[in-house]
Amino acid sequence: MLACSEPTPPSRAGTYGFEAGGDVFHWPAERLPVRFYAQPTGNLRFLVQHAVDSWAGVFLYGEFRGTLVADSTGADVIVQADSVPDVPPDPGAPVYACNEVTAVPPIDTNNRFTEPFHIRVAVLPGFTPAQVAACLRRTTIHEAGHALGLFQHSPDPVDIMWGPSGAAPITADGPSDQDRRTVELLYHTPPTVLPPP
Numbered sequence: 001m002l003a004c005s006e007p008t009p010p011s012r013a014g015t016y017g018f019e020a021g022g023d024v025f026h027w028p029a030e031r032l033p034v035r036f037y038a039q040p041t042g043n044l045r046f047l048v049q050h051a052v053d054s055w056a057g058v059f060l061y062g063e064f065r066g067t068l069v070a071d072s073t074g075a076d077v078i079v080q081a082d083s084v085p086d087v088p089p090d091p092g093a094p095v096y097a098c099n100e101v102t103a104v105p106p107i108d109t110n111n112r113f114t115e116p117f118h119i120r121v122a123v124l125p126g127f128t129p130a131q132v133a134a135c136l137r138r139t140t141i142h143e144a145g146h147a148l149g150l151f152q153h154s155p156d157p158v159d160i161m162w163g164p165s166g167a168a169p170i171t172a173d174g175p176s177d178q179d180r181r182t183v184e185l186l187y188h189t190p191p192t193v194l195p196p197p
Protein backbone atom coordinates (compact mmCIF):
# COMPACT_ATOMS: atom_id res chain seq x y z
CA MET A 1 0.00 0.00 0.00
CA LEU A 2 1.15 3.51 -0.78
CA ALA A 3 0.19 6.45 1.37
CA CYS A 4 -0.79 9.55 -0.56
CA SER A 5 2.01 11.45 1.16
CA GLU A 6 4.52 9.14 -0.50
CA PRO A 7 4.19 9.67 -4.24
CA THR A 8 6.41 7.43 -6.32
CA PRO A 9 8.16 8.67 -9.42
CA PRO A 10 7.55 6.83 -12.70
CA SER A 11 9.78 3.79 -12.85
CA ARG A 12 10.82 1.19 -15.37
CA ALA A 13 10.81 -1.44 -12.66
CA GLY A 14 8.53 -4.31 -13.49
CA THR A 15 8.49 -3.69 -17.22
CA TYR A 16 10.19 -5.18 -20.27
CA GLY A 17 11.50 -3.48 -23.38
CA PHE A 18 9.30 -2.38 -26.27
CA GLU A 19 11.53 -0.63 -28.80
CA ALA A 20 12.88 -2.22 -31.97
CA GLY A 21 16.27 -1.06 -33.16
CA GLY A 22 15.82 2.14 -31.17
CA ASP A 23 12.40 2.83 -32.67
CA VAL A 24 9.36 3.36 -30.48
CA PHE A 25 5.82 3.15 -31.81
CA HIS A 26 2.37 3.49 -30.37
CA TRP A 27 -0.89 4.55 -31.94
CA PRO A 28 -1.37 8.29 -31.40
CA ALA A 29 -4.55 9.51 -29.73
CA GLU A 30 -5.79 11.12 -32.93
CA ARG A 31 -5.68 7.75 -34.71
CA LEU A 32 -7.93 6.00 -32.23
CA PRO A 33 -9.79 3.76 -32.42
CA VAL A 34 -7.28 1.58 -34.28
CA ARG A 35 -9.11 -0.24 -37.08
CA PHE A 36 -8.69 -4.03 -37.00
CA TYR A 37 -9.88 -6.16 -39.90
CA ALA A 38 -10.24 -9.90 -39.27
CA GLN A 39 -10.98 -12.29 -42.09
CA PRO A 40 -14.42 -13.86 -41.41
CA THR A 41 -12.92 -17.34 -40.99
CA GLY A 42 -14.28 -19.49 -38.15
CA ASN A 43 -14.47 -17.29 -35.08
CA LEU A 44 -11.45 -15.18 -36.00
CA ARG A 45 -13.44 -11.96 -35.68
CA PHE A 46 -14.40 -12.93 -32.13
CA LEU A 47 -10.77 -13.75 -31.29
CA VAL A 48 -9.58 -10.37 -32.57
CA GLN A 49 -12.35 -8.53 -30.74
CA HIS A 50 -11.33 -10.36 -27.56
CA ALA A 51 -7.70 -9.37 -28.11
CA VAL A 52 -8.61 -5.71 -28.70
CA ASP A 53 -10.83 -5.67 -25.60
CA SER A 54 -8.08 -7.35 -23.53
CA TRP A 55 -5.60 -4.58 -24.33
CA ALA A 56 -8.05 -1.69 -24.17
CA GLY A 57 -9.08 -2.92 -20.73
CA VAL A 58 -5.64 -2.46 -19.16
CA PHE A 59 -5.54 1.30 -19.79
CA LEU A 60 -6.95 3.66 -17.23
CA TYR A 61 -7.50 6.61 -19.54
CA GLY A 62 -8.33 5.11 -22.94
CA GLU A 63 -4.80 5.55 -24.30
CA PHE A 64 -5.58 2.64 -26.65
CA ARG A 65 -8.89 1.76 -28.22
CA GLY A 66 -9.60 -0.49 -31.18
CA THR A 67 -12.57 -1.35 -33.34
CA LEU A 68 -13.31 -4.13 -35.80
CA VAL A 69 -14.04 -2.94 -39.31
CA ALA A 70 -15.89 -4.91 -41.98
CA ASP A 71 -13.52 -4.09 -44.84
CA SER A 72 -9.74 -4.45 -45.02
CA THR A 73 -9.53 -1.23 -47.04
CA GLY A 74 -8.33 1.44 -44.68
CA ALA A 75 -7.66 -1.01 -41.85
CA ASP A 76 -4.64 -0.41 -39.60
CA VAL A 77 -4.19 -4.08 -38.66
CA ILE A 78 -5.20 -6.97 -40.93
CA VAL A 79 -5.58 -10.46 -39.45
CA GLN A 80 -5.74 -13.43 -41.82
CA ALA A 81 -6.07 -17.19 -41.40
CA ASP A 82 -6.59 -20.22 -43.58
CA SER A 83 -8.81 -21.98 -41.09
CA VAL A 84 -9.93 -21.30 -37.56
CA PRO A 85 -12.15 -23.62 -35.49
CA ASP A 86 -15.31 -22.16 -33.98
CA VAL A 87 -15.47 -24.13 -30.75
CA PRO A 88 -15.00 -23.27 -27.07
CA PRO A 89 -11.32 -23.23 -26.02
CA ASP A 90 -9.87 -26.26 -24.23
CA PRO A 91 -9.54 -25.41 -20.51
CA GLY A 92 -6.53 -27.71 -20.01
CA ALA A 93 -2.82 -27.04 -20.07
CA PRO A 94 -1.74 -24.86 -23.00
CA VAL A 95 -0.29 -26.70 -25.99
CA TYR A 96 1.53 -25.40 -29.03
CA ALA A 97 -1.37 -25.95 -31.43
CA CYS A 98 -1.14 -22.73 -33.39
CA ASN A 99 1.37 -20.25 -34.68
CA GLU A 100 0.96 -16.57 -35.47
CA VAL A 101 3.28 -14.04 -37.01
CA THR A 102 2.99 -10.26 -37.01
CA ALA A 103 4.62 -8.39 -39.89
CA VAL A 104 5.69 -4.94 -38.73
CA PRO A 105 5.50 -2.68 -41.80
CA PRO A 106 8.52 -1.02 -43.42
CA ILE A 107 9.38 2.56 -42.45
CA ASP A 108 9.78 5.27 -45.10
CA THR A 109 12.18 8.24 -45.10
CA ASN A 110 9.64 10.31 -43.12
CA ASN A 111 9.74 7.72 -40.31
CA ARG A 112 6.25 6.58 -41.19
CA PHE A 113 5.03 3.01 -41.55
CA THR A 114 4.19 2.44 -45.19
CA GLU A 115 1.35 -0.05 -44.80
CA PRO A 116 -0.89 -1.76 -42.22
CA PHE A 117 0.33 -4.35 -39.75
CA HIS A 118 -0.38 -7.90 -40.94
CA ILE A 119 -1.03 -10.77 -38.55
CA ARG A 120 -1.02 -14.26 -40.00
CA VAL A 121 -2.68 -17.07 -38.06
CA ALA A 122 -1.79 -20.73 -38.66
CA VAL A 123 -3.29 -23.88 -37.17
CA LEU A 124 -0.83 -26.69 -36.49
CA PRO A 125 -1.80 -30.32 -37.24
CA GLY A 126 -2.39 -33.02 -34.67
CA PHE A 127 -4.47 -31.18 -32.09
CA THR A 128 -8.15 -31.05 -31.21
CA PRO A 129 -10.17 -28.04 -32.39
CA ALA A 130 -10.58 -27.03 -28.73
CA GLN A 131 -6.80 -27.09 -28.17
CA VAL A 132 -6.34 -24.99 -31.28
CA ALA A 133 -9.04 -22.57 -30.10
CA ALA A 134 -7.30 -22.17 -26.74
CA CYS A 135 -3.96 -21.52 -28.43
CA LEU A 136 -5.47 -19.00 -30.83
CA ARG A 137 -7.24 -17.17 -28.03
CA ARG A 138 -3.96 -16.55 -26.17
CA THR A 139 -1.78 -16.04 -29.21
CA THR A 140 -4.09 -13.52 -30.87
CA ILE A 141 -3.79 -11.30 -27.77
CA HIS A 142 0.00 -11.68 -27.99
CA GLU A 143 0.12 -10.70 -31.67
CA ALA A 144 -2.25 -7.79 -31.12
CA GLY A 145 0.24 -6.64 -28.49
CA HIS A 146 2.89 -6.44 -31.20
CA ALA A 147 0.46 -4.38 -33.31
CA LEU A 148 -0.01 -2.01 -30.35
CA GLY A 149 3.74 -1.35 -30.48
CA LEU A 150 5.10 -3.94 -28.06
CA PHE A 151 7.98 -4.96 -30.34
CA GLN A 152 9.90 -6.98 -27.76
CA HIS A 153 9.12 -10.14 -25.86
CA SER A 154 8.96 -10.51 -22.12
CA PRO A 155 11.35 -13.03 -20.54
CA ASP A 156 8.60 -14.06 -18.08
CA PRO A 157 6.09 -16.82 -18.99
CA VAL A 158 3.37 -15.22 -16.86
CA ASP A 159 3.22 -12.36 -19.37
CA ILE A 160 1.10 -12.53 -22.52
CA MET A 161 4.07 -10.99 -24.37
CA TRP A 162 6.36 -13.81 -23.27
CA GLY A 163 8.39 -15.06 -26.21
CA PRO A 164 8.66 -18.82 -25.99
CA SER A 165 11.69 -20.23 -27.77
CA GLY A 166 10.89 -23.02 -30.17
CA ALA A 167 7.71 -25.04 -30.14
CA ALA A 168 6.17 -23.81 -26.89
CA PRO A 169 2.79 -22.20 -26.36
CA ILE A 170 1.91 -18.82 -24.87
CA THR A 171 0.62 -19.71 -21.42
CA ALA A 172 -0.92 -16.48 -20.09
CA ASP A 173 -4.64 -15.98 -20.65
CA GLY A 174 -4.35 -12.24 -20.98
CA PRO A 175 -2.19 -9.22 -20.14
CA SER A 176 -0.46 -9.52 -16.74
CA ASP A 177 0.45 -6.69 -14.38
CA GLN A 178 3.85 -6.46 -16.04
CA ASP A 179 2.25 -6.38 -19.51
CA ARG A 180 -0.03 -3.59 -18.27
CA ARG A 181 2.84 -1.56 -16.81
CA THR A 182 4.88 -2.02 -19.98
CA VAL A 183 2.15 -1.03 -22.42
CA GLU A 184 1.17 1.95 -20.25
CA LEU A 185 4.81 3.10 -20.23
CA LEU A 186 4.93 2.64 -24.01
CA TYR A 187 1.81 4.76 -24.50
CA HIS A 188 3.40 7.52 -22.40
CA THR A 189 6.72 7.41 -24.30
CA PRO A 190 7.13 9.72 -27.33
CA PRO A 191 7.09 7.58 -30.49
CA THR A 192 9.81 7.83 -33.13
CA VAL A 193 7.69 6.21 -35.87
CA LEU A 194 4.46 7.55 -37.34
CA PRO A 195 1.45 5.32 -38.09
CA PRO A 196 0.68 4.21 -41.63
CA PRO A 197 -1.13 6.83 -43.73
Ligand SMILES: [Zn+2]
Pocket residue numbers: 142143146153163
Ligand atom coordinates in the same frame (compact mmCIF):
# COMPACT_ATOMS: atom_id res chain seq x y z
ZN1 LIG B 1 5.69 -12.37 -30.41
